[in-house]
Amino acid sequence: MDDLEGVEGISDFDSAEFLNTKESIAAYLSFAAQSGDPEHFKAALKTAARAEKMANIAAEAGITREGAYKSLKPGTKTQMATIMGILDALGMALAVIPKEAARDNSYALAA
Template sequence: MAKMIKSEVFDAANFLDNEEVIAEYLNIALESGDPNELLKALDTVARAKGMTKIAKETGLNRESLYKSLKEGKRPYFDTLQKIFSSLGIKFKVVPSVS
């Protein structure tokens, strides 16, 4: 009789447990140049921190937060700024190295 192998779906949210890891994860998404990658990464980080907590800290309701981070959406800059702030992350502009 064959043994059953149980596997779990990988979820990066399970590994985002400190600000340095979160910042690096978001930087990688930003460097991709794909806005959808950033939204997916923000969604993952928000799930890791707790959507309810992030919603409360940003002043957004959970439904609006989920919608803002949905692939294909174009959230307002102030919404992104609120989310980053609640995550303890700041935007930083640095010169591009050519």
């Protein structure tokens, strides 16, 4: 937005501001996971952690705030244990479903 000379009062969109329930975070992360792109999922996980205060999430995951940001930085080879720790700190669980069901959203998890 640097090229919009004279435009004032417009701030950058931050989806973290809208992730204010466990359900919204779960939906956001599920949608990102369905993309099949690890970088997209890491970016979504970072946004979700920021929504819940990165320092708190990192501490609960057993890593530093800086370590969390570094692990979720684009291009990094994030360890599965780190991803699982952040998901757990967010109150989320990882579930695996058939690809076909993910494509058409027809798979319902049993409660």
